[in-house]
Amino acid sequence: MLDKRAMELPLEEEVRGKNVKEPFCSQYRCGSLVGSGGFGSVFSGQRLSDGLQVAVKQICGDRVQQWARQPGELSPVPMEIALLQQLSEVGGHAGVVRMLDWFEVEGRGFLLVLERPPQCQDLFDFITERGALPERLALRFFRQIVAALRFVHAHGVVHRDIKDENIVVDTRTLEVKIIDFGSGAPLKDVAYSEFEGTRVYSPPEWILAQSYEAVPLTVWSLGVLLFDMVCGDIPFERDQEIIKATPIFTRRLSKECQALIRWCLAYRPEDRPSLEEVLSHPWMEGGEEEEEEEEHGSPLSPSL
Structure with missing residues (x-):
């Protein structure tokens, strides 16, 4: 069953992410729900600076099974963020989804901003x-x-x-x-x-x-x-x-x-x-x- 909190995007409160000064809602617009499951929920989205179509994946902290420590971060992050960051830092691959950004939402878990082919x-x-x-x-x-x-x-x-x-x-x-x-x-x-x-x-x-x-x-x-x-x-x-x-x-x-x-x-x-x-x-x-x-x-x- 879909978590009602997932439907409250776009977010209005401050959201923090590594090396990010601007909150999520200042950089991205969140659209309709694309899918949901045990992992959380995925929404369509858009980067405001250039209109790039993205996917926004919301992960509830209480559903995270594995955590990882990131350099420069005081708190652990979901393993998924650490793994995608690891692949991104070596240049990524055309056949692997690229994580463009991530944010932690106070009391709501994490948001991953992912590339999304238009069709x-x-x-x-x-x-x-x-x-x-x-x-x-x-x-x-x-x-x-x-x-x-x-x-x-x-x-x-x-x-x-x-x-x-x-x-x-x-x-x-x-x-x-x-x-x-x-x-x-x-x-x-x-x-x-x-x-x-x-x-x-x-x-x-x-x-x-x-x-x-x-x-x-x-x-x-x-x-x-x-x-x-x-x-x-x-x-x-x-x-x-x-x-x-x-x-x-x-x-x-x-x-x-x-x-x-x-x-x-x-x-x-x-x-x-x-x-x-x-x-x-x-x-x-x-x-x-x-x-x-x-x-x-x-x-x-x-x-x-």
Whole structure:
């Protein structure tokens, strides 16, 4: 149920953020509610200085599971802010949502100001409207997602909730971005024993032993995501199906595509590929020739 406080934006009281002198309401205008969930609420917004369209994510302090210390800040901040700041400081990535600013609201939690493509739709809605995607379009999205995750991991962050709802598609350019780092954590080599992601995207080792490592978790969720794109729905709904780790393909797919999905959904974590191995898989490389043809012919229609 939506927190009534979330509907009171735009805010009139003073709001503070790191290295910010002007309050939130002097710099941004908040619009309509875009979505809400356990993480808080997201509103459309606009930067007053230049009219830039943004997303404003409100996080209630009492819902924050993990906190982090920021240099120069007296109080801890939600881990999501720290992780997005970390990725921003190294230049960011086209496939990862960029945090433009953040503020702490007295008594109300935190506001994250995020970039927002003017014509975007999350991948869940994109698939719901169009049904299963052609392999070529799925490949176009999937390659971008894996490349973005390589960047995220290379800079010490693990997302931990990769799913269609956390990928947004620019419907004009077909470029995608990973959003919502609310379940994210600093990347580490040892196993994690806590998980705040989405259960139907979680691997067998979490269901059975409440333990997982960052890369095998990420690759498993990528296998679920790729199946979802090319078949129109996720492969597993129940714990027993996850533990069996045997996807049943509901559409005719190329052998290479099926092979990559099965590899990502290998039961044993050590049998799954690395992100680099995913990118170099024959199915992933097979689309490069088609993209070259597109450059000399008609572009891929966003309506696919």
